[in-house]
Amino acid sequence: MTADPVPARWLDRDQQHAWRAYLVGTTLLMDRLDRDLRERHNLSMPEYEILVRLSEAEGQRLRMAMLADSLSHSRSRVTHTISRLEKAGLVVRESCLSDGRGVEAILTEQGVAALHEAAPTHVAGVRAFLVDLAAEEDFAALGRVFDTVTDKLIEGNPAVDIR
């Protein structure tokens, strides 16, 4: 480790402003969506997201690793979250036939019901506090940006190393 030879390329005023707006805005947005889900439907955002992924899957079932990857959550985190959902009766676990190590999470009737109840609240929030607020083109830009971010950071990326 030598002393930094290259002066850091700081963000300019506009970039810094945008970056901070994103940080703060994301904090507020996630807080709000999470709070709404909790208060009205007793679900956290991560729990809700899991229910969504399951509901879209073949047979309403998905392996733990698949869930983890599709949410970019750690496996441990998914294990804990599924445990809570299971305790709440929204999901059951079943071990995987084709792979003895595997475990599948499966949406229950109750889970389907909970999701159907919660979904309108959630999308209404996503619209009210993000989608409908942004110019269509700006929102599309946001999608492009984070597609790129995801590509860059997604697992399997061997040593993306800064500086």
Next chain:
Amino acid sequence: MTADPVPARWLDRDQQHAWRAYLVGTTLLMDRLDRDLRERHNLSMPEYEILVRLSEAEGQRLRMAMLADSLSHSRSRVTHTISRLEKAGLVVRESCLSDGRGVEAILTEQGVAALHEAAPTHVAGVRAFLVDLAAEEDFAALGRVFDTVTDKLIEGNPAVDIR
């Protein structure tokens, strides 16, 4: 509460894609920036953000409530974070002269040093995984979007109620 009379306005395919890209991308981005800060400088993102706000403030000091507001973190959260930073010697607390209830957090020499060490790493990451990845115009759009989101959600907003 009557049964939902209005069918929910779901997101269309592109909107849904953009929304999920944002969710996943943000997860990955924050994880990565946080990890980099921790591994190289023993700081979390929230800790780093606090140091930044303090360093920019008059006299490198800021009241707890000011910190909380500028980060959109809860006061409790700021109390805990500052406690950790204080334990690490990067910050000290001092009670406010003009307001007996108030407490100011003040950057120490060590805090300044830690920030100066960590900053280049952090901006390099923000650039490598976000800013330099996005078309300039797209990144600007992101700024606009989250300015609006923040305006809509910022405290003082009396009962922004969905549906």
Next chain:
DNA sequence: AGCCGTTCGTTGAAAGTTCAATAAGCCGGT
């Protein structure tokens, strides 16, 4: 001066997330 409603910051416990360690099963080479 004394009260009352409010704001400020803290506290400790509960909830959620990360981290390192672990057990179990898969697979390829021998």
Next chain:
DNA sequence: ACCGGCTTATTGAACTTTCAACGAACGGCT
């Protein structure tokens, strides 16, 4: 068949954030 390395999922502890309750101080009012 078995070994060794890999992947899968879980576990429990450490850490961070949220939540509700609290004491202290402010400020307007009488």
